[in-house]
Amino acid sequence: MTESAYRIQGATGEWEVVIGLEVHAQVVSKSKLFSGAATAFGAEPNAQVSLVDAAMPGMLPVPNKECIRQAVRTGLAIDAQINKWSRFDRKNYFYADLPQGYQISQLYHPLVGEGHIDISLDDKNPDAEVKRIGIERIHVEQDAGKLMHDQHPTMSYVDLNRSGVALMEIVSRPDMRSPAEAGAYLRKLRAILRYVGSCDGNMEEGSMRADVNVSVRKPGAEFGTRTETKNVNSVRFVMQAIEHEASRQVDVLESGGKVVQETRLFDPDTGTTRSMRSKEDAHDYRYFPDPDLLPLELDDAFVEACRASLPELPDAKRKRYETALGLTPYVAGVLTAEVETARWFEALLAETATKQGKGEEAVAKQAANWLTSELFGALNRLGRSLEDSPVSPAQAAELLALVADGTISGTIAKQVFEKMLESGDGAAAIVERDGLKQESDTGAIEAVVAKVLADNADKVEQYKAGKEALFGFFVGQTMKAMQGKANPQVVNELLKKQLG
Amino acid sequence: MTDLTDLGIADIRNGVAAGTFTAVEVAEAFNAAVAAAQPALNAFIVTTPDAALDAARRVDAARAAGQALGKMAGVPIGMKDLFATKGVQTTAASKILAGFTPEYESTVSQNLWNAGAGMLGKLNLDQFAMGSSNETSAFGNVISPWRRPNDTAPLAPGGSSGGSSAAIAARLCPAATGTDTGGSIRQPAAFTGIAGIKPTYGRCSRWGVVAFASSLDQAGPMARSVQDCAIMLEAMAGFDPKDSTSLDLPVPEWEAGLNPSMAGKRVGIPREYRLDGMDPDVAKSWDDGIAWLKDAGAEIVEVSLPHTKYALPTYYIIAPAEASSNLARYDGVRYGLRDLPDGAGLQDMYAATRAAGFGPEVKRRIMIGTYVLSAGFYDAYYTQAQKVRALIARDFELAFQHCDVILAPTAPTAAFALGEKSDDPLAMYLNDVFSVPASLAGLPAMSVPAGLDRQGLPLGLQVIGQAFDEQGVLNAGLALEQRAGFTAKPAKWW
Numbered sequence: 002m003t004e005s006a007y008r009i010q011g012a013t014g015e016w017e018v019v020i021g022l023e024v025h026a027q028v029v030s031k032s033k034l035f036s037g038a039a040t041a042f043g044a045e046p047n048a049q050v051s052l053v054d055a056a057m058p059g060m061l062p063v064p065n066k067e068c069i070r071q072a073v074r075t076g077l078a079i080d081a082q083i084n085k086w087s088r089f090d091r092k093n094y095f096y097a098d099l100p101q102g103y104q105i106s107q108l109y110h111p112l113v114g115e116g117h118i119d120i121s122l123d124d125k126n127p128d129a130e131v132k133r134i135g136i137e138r139i140h141v142e143q144d145a146g147k148l149m150h151d152q153h154p155t156m157s158y159v160d161l162n163r164s165g166v167a168l169m170e171i172v173s174r175p176d177m178r179s180p181a182e183a184g185a186y187l188r189k190l191r192a193i194l195r196y197v198g199s200c201d202g203n204m205e206e207g208s209m210r211a212d213v214n215v216s217v218r219k220p221g222a223e224f225g226t227r228t229e230t231k232n233v234n235s236v237r238f239v240m241q242a243i244e245h246e247a248s249r250q251v252d253v254l255e256s257g258g259k260v261v262q263e264t265r266l267f268d269p270d271t272g273t274t275r276s277m278r279s280k281e282d283a284h285d286y287r288y289f290p291d292p293d294l295l296p297l298e299l300d301d302a303f304v305e306a307c308r309a310s311l312p313e314l315p316d317a318k319r320k321r322y323e324t325a326l327g328l329t330p331y332v333a334g335v336l337t338a339e340v341e342t343a344r345w346f347e348a349l350l351a352e353t354a355t356k357q358g359k360g361e362e363a364v365a366k367q368a369a370n371w372l373t374s375e376l377f378g379a380l381n382r383l384g385r386s387l388e389d390s391p392v393s394p395a396q397a398a399e400l401l402a403l404v405a406d407g408t409i410s411g412t413i414a415k416q417v418f419e420k421m422l423e424s425g426d427g428a429a430a431i432v433e434r435d436g437l438k439q440e441s442d443t444g445a446i447e448a449v450v451a452k453v454l455a456d457n458a459d460k461v462e463q464y465k466a467g468k469e470a471l472f473g474f475f476v477g478q479t480m481k482a483m484q485g486k487a488n489p490q491v492v493n494e495l496l497k498k499q500l501g
Numbered sequence: 502m503t504d505l506t507d508l509g510i511a512d513i514r515n516g517v518a519a520g521t522f523t524a525v526e527v528a529e530a531f532n533a534a535v536a537a538a539q540p541a542l543n544a545f546i547v548t549t550p551d552a553a554l555d556a557a558r559r560v561d562a563a564r565a566a567g568q569a570l571g572k573m574a575g576v577p578i579g580m581k582d583l584f585a586t587k588g589v590q591t592t593a594a595s596k597i598l599a600g601f602t603p604e605y606e607s608t609v610s611q612n613l614w615n616a617g618a619g620m621l622g623k624l625n626l627d628q629f630a631m632g633s634s635n636e637t638s639a640f641g642n643v644i645s646p647w648r649r650p651n652d653t654a655p656l657a658p659g660g661s662s663g664g665s666s667a668a669i670a671a672r673l674c675p676a677a678t679g680t681d682t683g684g685s686i687r688q689p690a691a692f693t694g695i696a697g698i699k700p701t702y703g704r705c706s707r708w709g710v711v712a713f714a715s716s717l718d719q720a721g722p723m724a725r726s727v728q729d730c731a732i733m734l735e736a737m738a739g740f741d742p743k744d745s746t747s748l749d750l751p752v753p754e755w756e757a758g759l760n761p762s763m764a765g766k767r768v769g770i771p772r773e774y775r776l777d778g779m780d781p782d783v784a785k786s787w788d789d790g791i792a793w794l795k796d797a798g799a800e801i802v803e804v805s806l807p808h809t810k811y812a813l814p815t816y817y818i819i820a821p822a823e824a825s826s827n828l829a830r831y832d833g834v835r836y837g838l839r840d841l842p843d844g845a846g847l848q849d850m851y852a853a854t855r856a857a858g859f860g861p862e863v864k865r866r867i868m869i870g871t872y873v874l875s876a877g878f879y880d881a882y883y884t885q886a887q888k889v890r891a892l893i894a895r896d897f898e899l900a901f902q903h904c905d906v907i908l909a910p911t912a913p914t915a916a917f918a919l920g921e922k923s924d925d926p927l928a929m930y931l932n933d934v935f936s937v938p939a940s941l942a943g944l945p946a947m948s949v950p951a952g953l954d955r956q957g958l959p960l961g962l963q964v965i966g967q968a969f970d971e972q973g974v975l976n977a978g979l980a981l982e983q984r985a986g987f988t989a990k991p992a993k994w995w
Binding site for chain 1: 823
């Protein structure tokens with residue numbers, strides 16, 4: 002790492018933070034992990050509960066192949082070992098959100114073994130500072146239901162819609178050393194999941210949440226005792242939780258105390274963590290292989306079909322944008338960070354190349370720059386996302402083609418784009434209707450140039466006397482006189498000629 | 502006219518098909534027998550005479566319309582109250598499920614209704630199928646119809662399918678479903694002089710059957726003849742995609758395949774089943790069985806099942822471990838008993854509900870199971886037990902290299918009196934000593950009546966077969982049945 006390492010300055014010196022994340026990612030699937038019940042978000046409470054989910058007597062789980070497929074694809078996307086023999090275990094505990102009295106999970110033999118994710122620590126130059134974060138395993142398990150304690154004065158309400166929904170638990174190695182690394186890891190993981198399509202990554206709806214393991218140590222010392230902060234549901238909160246938890250632990254240690262291994266909760270309102278239960282009260286989950294289920298055995302054909310179904314992943318795509326399309330690492334990084342951006346960009350690129358009759362590599366920079374500056378700027382102002390962008394890639398390509406063939410200037414293009422956003426009309430129609438077509442006729446521009454020079458004879462004198470900065474003034478006056486529609490290149494040429 | 506309640510499945514099916522009597526007449530006869538015996542034997546938890554009549558009417562109508570009739574057409578049966586029956590209370594003989602009426606029908610019971618059977622009622626059992634005497638039922642003991650001579654002491658009908666065995670022996674039904682986790686079909690069959698087969702694990706779907714120990718639970722038929730068992734097993738069995746452990750194999754035509762000749766077959770006699778101090782009547786009946794199979798043409802070979810002595814301890818780790826988890830769902834939240842003391846929180850409600858709802862034997866097994874799965878003990882108990890289980894299964898594999906079926910006693914004694922062993926769980930558990938190994942190995946095993954002991958009580962012989970070879974088991978059972986000529990039935994005292 003070129004940057005100086007993240008350190009907490011304590012009274013006794015510097016402390017290093019050690020972070021591991023356990024991310025729970027809800028698997029994209031129409032039905033639950035072991036029952037046919039639906040999984041759509043936002044249904045009426047208890048509308049998506051099968052007899053299996055409600056743990057009625059005699060009900061049995063049957064694995065949903067699609068959930069297994071998505072977990073295997075995710076494993077392949079992080080270069081992980083796929084375990085062709087895995088098994089489901091029961092994690093036993095009593096709680097009202099867990100109708101069976103146990104969660105079906107995978108403790109002893111997870112579906113996915115060792116893998117890794119490379120994170121970039123410098124957005125401007127994604128290849129410069131790459132750190133590899135190890136992933137220990139991905140296992141598949143059931144989600145629990147939801148309890149609502151604020152609906153009734155003395156009772157709690159139970160909603161089992163989420164009960165039995167498939168989760169992937171993605172367990173990292175304790176390889177992260179700063180909140181920024183943890184944030185980068187989460188963002189990268191989320192991007193990969195969304196590229197793969199195995200999780201929608203929607204942290205607000207709870208389809209991705211993280212348990213944050215934090216410990217501190219003097220740089221180079223043995224690992225300290227860690228705490229686990231449960232169910233943190235945004236990248237920002239994860240980073241806040243780490244910052245708070247690490248300095249809390251430093252305070253504890255420096256005041257002569259010991260960090261207690263415990264489960265903690267994050268409070269988003271205060272940005273702090275608080276104790277939930279200590280190791281002494283920890284449940285004994287009595288894990289054992291679920292006797293209702295046979296071991297999960299995958300054949301090579303299944304794994305290969307999963308592999309073949311993977312899309313181009315963010316790192317590969319970024320490298321291709323750099324090498325094949327000639328984009329800068331920064332722009333390539335921005336375009337590939339989210340699968341929607343890359344998808345939109347590639348649609349724009351294809352349309353633009355077709356409309357201009359050129360290869361994609363010839364129009365890539367124009368398309369990329371317009372997308373990252375003009376479109377992103379507009380979406381930001383409008384508070385909209387790419388998915389509900391008011392212009393389509395085809396409409397944008399039409400605008401870019403008008404610039405490329407000289408019909409309008411870059412400046413006019415900005416105006417046309419504004420009008421497109423307002424009216425929803427096409428670029429060519431707006432240019433035609435509002436007479437924005439660029440004037441490239443030398444004769445017409447020549448006349449205006451002559452008039453500008455005649456009207457500003459004093460400045461012409463000054464220019465000729467060496468005040469060359471006035472050239473810009475003449476360009477501006479000419480453009481103004483022509484309402485910006487003059488082809489700037491022609492204006493430049495003619496001015497230079499007439500000024501001698 | 503013959504007493505219809507003396508008929509078995511095949512006779513009823515054939516008689517209904519031939520028009521000798523109607524299905525409704527059969528149902529009425531059994532309904533009457535059930536009602537008359539209920540106060541004395543307590544074999545049923547609920548009776549469903551209307552369900553039996555409705556099914557019978559459908560069969561009679563189908564026959565009148567010239568439609569093809571099912572394998573069990575016109576046969577009214579008892580349904581062990583471990584099978585979920587839509588609209589009919591299903592309790593597993595536990596207070597914790599009192600009043601629970603499922604909205605669904607178990608696969609096995611549905612298969613039987615589809616085959617034309619009707620339901621006489623839900624049969625009593627040991628609570629959650631945990632027991633060998635029916636004394637753990639929350640709905641009172643089943644009383645065996647059998648008595649010792651000149652002795653009115655109530656005897657155990659065996660367990661856990663004790664309602665099934667008592668009802669069949671007392672001619673309250675021609676057949677009934679049972680479930681067998683460590684012997685719960687075979688031991689009660691042996692105690693009451695009837696036949697019963699536990700098929701290969703996975704033959705009958707567990708969907709809709711209240712779970713005791715998932716890796717061991719297996720449903721099977723109980724009836725008075727080997728042929729009846731074959732007919733009923735055909736109707737019950739079959740692949741069920743709703744049960745992940747269900748066998749995806751076609752159901753053989755076991756009835757058509759019945760063949761009592763043992764010519765060319767080798768029968769294994771496991772050395773380790775000869776226990777010191779073995780009941781001489783049981784030993785004699787075993788010797789009789791050996792002689793009968795030899796007479797049927799079999800070659801008798803001695804085989805060794807060296808890990809037999811570990812079977813009981815292994816079973817009493819694995820079964821309670823699974824049960825402790827399977828029974829966690831009875832928590833008072835969604836169905837069944839809910840005990841919510843004033844001001845109680847969630848944990849208090851769990852504790853109160855489960856304390857009030859589960860009987861002592863169920864609690865004992867939940868505690869054993871919780872203990873063997875707990876951190877620090879898991880490897881010493883559960884992991885070790887799984888290893889031994891694999892060795893026991895291997896014992897059988899090796900033995901079956903030398904024989905086609907294995908012959909053994911079903912239980913170490915004839916029926917005991919109620920109360921005789923209920924204070925001594927270990928003595929009770931020893932009842933399963935001959936039945937548990939086949940359960941652990943998932944093998945088909947059957948008990949057929951072998952005769953009476955010196956007290957006049959029935960004894961059973963057990964045939965254990967190779968996985969999927971129910972036919973071999975049934976055929977050996979048939980050979981035994983033909984030679985045993987068991988016709989004894991309990992004198993009617995109820």
